[in-house]
Structure formats: structure tokens, C-alpha cells
Amino acid sequence: MTSGERILIIDDDEKLCRLVQEYLGSMGYQVESAYTGSEGLEKALEGDYHAIILDVMLPEMDGFELLRQLRVRSHVPVLMLTSRGDETDRIVGLEIGADDYLPKTFSTRELLARLRAVIRRSRMTMGGLEKSVRGLHFGSLRLNEDAHEAFLEGNRLDLTPIEYQLLLSLAKAEGRALSREQLLNRVADRNFDVFDRSIDMHVSSLRGKLGDDPRNPRFIRTVRGVGYLFIPPPGEKQS
Numbered sequence: 001m002t003s004g005e006r007i008l009i010i011d012d013d014e015k016l017c018r019l020v021q022e023y024l025g026s027m028g029y030q031v032e033s034a035y036t037g038s039e040g041l042e043k044a045l046e047g048d049y050h051a052i053i054l055d056v057m058l059p060e061m062d063g064f065e066l067l068r069q070l071r072v073r074s075h076v077p078v079l080m081l082t083s084r085g086d087e088t089d090r091i092v093g094l095e096i097g098a099d100d101y102l103p104k105t106f107s108t109r110e111l112l113a114r115l116r117a118v119i120r121r122s123r124m125t126m127g128g129l130e131k132s133v134r135g136l137h138f139g140s141l142r143l144n145e146d147a148h149e150a151f152l153e154g155n156r157l158d159l160t161p162i163e164y165q166l167l168l169s170l171a172k173a174e175g176r177a178l179s180r181e182q183l184l185n186r187v188a189d190r191n192f193d194v195f196d197r198s199i200d201m202h203v204s205s206l207r208g209k210l211g212d213d214p215r216n217p218r219f220i221r222t223v224r225g226v227g228y229l230f231i232p233p234p235g236e237k238q239s
Contacts, residue, residue: 010040037061170230
């Protein structure tokens with residue numbers, strides 16, 4: 001059950017907004033709507049929301065540009081909606097900071113499950129549920145567990161909550177390859193179909209921010225038929 005979490009849905013389909021508002025309202029959420037990109041961005045920056053449901057195709061400003069501007073100032077969880085089944089849209093959204101995506105053919109139950117998951121992940125990352133005072137150091141890469149931040153060559157990486165949790169989970173595996181299912185369970189805390197490929201999109205985005213070439217990786221190696229492996233620099237130990 002919720003405890004009155006505030007949700008903002010940004011979509012020019014007013015009927016869809018009403019349906020989502022009625023459904024989530026019956027589940028205890030406080031839902032507000034915005035119907036243009038500029039109105040949505042203004043509300044998102046001014047309101048204290050627990051999550052945002054964001055459409056890609058919007059008047060005045062599309063969802064991608066809205067998300068880019070939002071991420072400069074806020075890490076509020078964002079669940080993106082797309083009416084197109086184009087994988088490119090989903091990848092772009094995840095790379096610029098979306099926490100999850102959902103096609104507009106979604107069921108209300110799936111919307112609720114994914115919304116709960118992105119809020120839970122955000123709380124785990126931002127709320128400091130991991131109390132270790134140790135930092136993890138791997139050559140030029142440093143993870144600050146208390147602050148939930150990652151630095152590469154002294155520069156703070158602008159990671160989404162799920163990207164940070166992916167990197168932390170892989171780094172803590174101590175040289176063991178983790179399957180996609182293991183990673184999904186660790187960072188999402190929800191049941192995924194074993195063929196769900198969203199984990200690959202998040203890893204791809206994470207690699208981009210690390211400057212990691214998957215053909216010649218510095219940090220994250222793909223293990224065929226298994227998943228992913230974190231590779232610490234030779235001779236470097238975590239501390």
C-alpha cells in the first residue's frame with residue numbers, strides 16, 4: 001500500500017491522464033496531470049513528486065528534451081511512456097535518465113508494479129539504506145556508498161539510481177559474473193520475465209557514461225550466455 005505518494009503524469013492525452021489518475025487515486029496515490037512539455041517541466045521542477053510518468057510525444061517540448069532538462073536539477077524517478085514500439089526510443093530514454101519505460105498498451109497492473117518499483121529503487125539509492133562507511137576504489141573509479149555517488153578520474157558521474165545500483169552490484173560481486181536475472185533482482189526488487197532486455201539498455205547507458213567500449217572494456221565485460229562481469233584494473237584492490 002502507498003502512503004500518499006505524489007505522482008505527476010505528463011501526457012497530452014487527457015483521457016489517458018484521467019484514467020491513470022482515477023486508477024492510481026484508488027490505490028492511495030495523489031496524482032496531478034500536465035498536458036504539454038513546458039507545463040510538465042515547470043510542475044516537475046516545482047513540485048515535490050515521488051515519481052513522474054512521462055510521455056515521449058508531447059506538444060511544445062518532447063519527452064526526451066523535458067527529461068534532459070529535468071535531470072540537470074532533479075533525480076526524481078521517471079517512468080517513460082511510448083506509443084511506438086521502437087527500441088531506439090527506449091534506449092534513448094534510458095540513456096538520458098529514465099528509470100524505466102512502458103509502452104502505451106500497458107495494463108494498469110503493470111503500470112502500478114513498475115511505478116512501485118521505480119519509487120522503491122529511488123528510496124534505496126537516495127535514502128541511504130546501505131550503511132557501509134567504506135568507499136570502493138578501482139583505479140580511477142571510486143564509489144562512495146554513503147552518498148550513492150560514483151567518480152571517474154575525479155569527476156562525478158551523472159548516474160541514474162538504477163545505473164548506480166548496477167555498478168555497485170557488479171563491483172561488489174568480486175570478480176563473479178552476474179546474470180541478468182541476478183542483476184534485475186538486485187537493482188529492481190521486482191519480478192521480471194527472464195527475457196526482459198531492459199537490463200542490457202541500462203548497462204549500455206552505464207558503459208557510455210564510464211567511457212567503456214564493450215569490444216575492449218575497462219570495467220564491464222559481457223560474459224556470453226551468462227551476463228556481466230566487473231573487471232577491476234590489474235593490481236588494484238577495493239578499499
